[in-house]
Amino acid sequence: MAAFEKTESGKRLSRYMADAYLNLHTRAQQGAFVVWIAINVPAELFLGFDNVVYGVPESHAAMNAGKGLGVVQCEKAERLGYSMDLCSYARIDIGCVADGGKDSPSFGLPRPDLLVSNNNNCSLLVKWFDVHHREMGVPHFIIDVPFCYEPQQQKDRAYIVSQFKDLIKTIETMSGQRFDMDKARQAVAHTSEGVAHWKRFLGFAKNRPSGITAFDSFVQMAPFLIARGTESFAAHYRLLADETGQRVAEGRFPVPSEKYRLFWDNIAPWHQLRDMSAGLEALGANIVGATYTSCIGSIEGSFDIYPYDGGDPLEFCARTQNCYICPHGLGLRSRAMRQAVESLQIDGIVFASNRSCKPYSITQLDQQRLMQDAFGVPAVMVEVDHADARKYSREATFTRIEALLEAIDARRAA
Numbered sequence: 001m002a003a004f005e006k007t008e009s010g011k012r013l014s015r016y017m018a019d020a021y022l023n024l025h026t027r028a029q030q031g032a033f034v035v036w037i038a039i040n041v042p043a044e045l046f047l048g049f050d051n052v053v054y055g056v057p058e059s060h061a062a063m064n065a066g067k068g069l070g071v072v073q074c075e076k077a078e079r080l081g082y083s084m085d086l087c088s089y090a091r092i093d094i095g096c097v098a099d100g101g102k103d104s105p106s107f108g109l110p111r112p113d114l115l116v117s118n119n120n121n122c123s124l125l126v127k128w129f130d131v132h133h134r135e136m137g138v139p140h141f142i143i144d145v146p147f148c149y150e151p152q153q154q155k156d157r158a159y160i161v162s163q164f165k166d167l168i169k170t171i172e173t174m175s176g177q178r179f180d181m182d183k184a185r186q187a188v189a190h191t192s193e194g195v196a197h198w199k200r201f202l203g204f205a206k207n208r209p210s211g212i213t214a215f216d217s218f219v220q221m222a223p224f225l226i227a228r229g230t231e232s233f234a235a236h237y238r239l240l241a242d243e244t245g246q247r248v249a250e251g252r253f254p255v256p257s258e259k260y261r262l263f264w265d266n267i268a269p270w271h272q273l274r275d276m277s278a279g280l281e282a283l284g285a286n287i288v289g290a291t292y293t294s295c296i297g298s299i300e301g302s303f304d305i306y307p308y309d310g311g312d313p314l315e316f317c318a319r320t321q322n323c324y325i326c327p328h329g330l331g332l333r334s335r336a337m338r339q340a341v342e343s344l345q346i347d348g349i350v351f352a353s354n355r356s357c358k359p360y361s362i363t364q365l366d367q368q369r370l371m372q373d374a375f376g377v378p379a380v381m382v383e384v385d386h387a388d389a390r391k392y393s394r395e396a397t398f399t400r401i402e403a404l405l406e407a408i409d410a411r412r413a414a
C-alpha cells in the first residue's frame, strides 16, 4: 500500500470538512452567533448554546497551506505591510480576510460577532486577533492561561474557570441566548469519546511495521479543530480507528518496507505532506508519530489520554487547556517525548525548527541534546515553516534526514 493511498477514512474526511465549512456559512447566514476562536479555546462551551457556531482561523490557515495556497495568502498580508517573520498562520488569515476570503477553499470564514483568543500557545495570536478587532470593530475576549513549567495548579484552574464563566455571560449578553450546562457536558462527553478513538488510531503506530504515518495523523486531526463536541466527531474517529485496525489485521501498512521508525517534533509542514511522505518511504523510513498529534486529549508531561469522568465540564476544559506543546517547559516536553520514543520504539527524532512558530521551536536545541546525550536517541534539526513554502528547502531537509538514517545505521552496527 502506498503511503498516500486514499482510505475510506480519508475520503470521508474530505466530505466531512466540506460539509463542516458549508454548514458554518449556512448557519451564519441564517442568523447564528459566530465566534472565531484560537485552537485551544474550549469549543464545547459554544455547544452549550442553541445557536452559536465557531470558526478557527488557525485551522483555516492550515487548510489553505495544505491546498498550496499558503504563499498566495501570506503575500497579501505582506503587501499590507506585515513582516515575513510573522507566523504564517497569522499572515494567511490576515491576507485572506483582507480580500474577503478570495482564493480560500472555503471562501474564508463567516464574519464573526465575537473573537475569543487565549495566550497559552503564544502572545502573537492575541495580537493577531487584535488586528481583526481593530479592522472589523468586533469585540475580542482574551482568556489568560498561566504557562506551565510544572503540572497545572488548582489555583490556575480556578482562575481559568472564572474566565470561562465570564465568557459564557458575555455570549449570553451579546447573543440573547441562554447557556445550558448539560448541553456543554454532553459536548465534552462527545469530544472525550472521539479522543479515545483518536488515541486508539495513534496506537497502531506501535505495530511493526507501523499501521499509520504521522502524515495520516496530521491530515486527520482537522475535525479535532473544527468539530469538537459533536456526535459526528466521535463517529468519525471511531470509524478511522476501526478501519486502521482492520488494515493492520489484513497486513496492509503505509510503509511495508519500514526500516527506520522516526518521530517528528513541531507543527506539520502542511505544504510538504505528500512529498515528504513519499520521499521518506523511498528511503525505507516512516515518521510514525509526532508531538503535534500525540498531545491531543492529554495533559502536560504525557501523551496518555486524560479521561472525562462526567463531572463539571468547565473544570475539565480548564484542566485540558494546556494540552498543546507550546505552553510546556523543557521538563514536561522531554518527559512526554521520552515516553513516546520508548513506547513506539523510535530509532531517531526529526526536530523541525519552525520559522513561524517560535514558542514550539524555542527549546528544541536543548531537547535534542537531552534526547541524544541522556537517552542515546539519534536526532537532527531541520528548518521548516509550517505554512510558508518559501522558507523550506527540500534538498537541505533530506540531506539532514539521510544523515540521521546513517547515524541510526552506525548505532545499530556498533
Ligand code: SF4
Residues within 6 Å of the ligand: 058, 087, 088, 089, 090, 121, 122, 123, 124, 125, 267, 326, 356, 357, 358, 359, 360
Ligand atoms: S506562532 Fe505558533 S502558537 Fe503562535 S499562532 Fe503561530 S503557530 Fe500558533
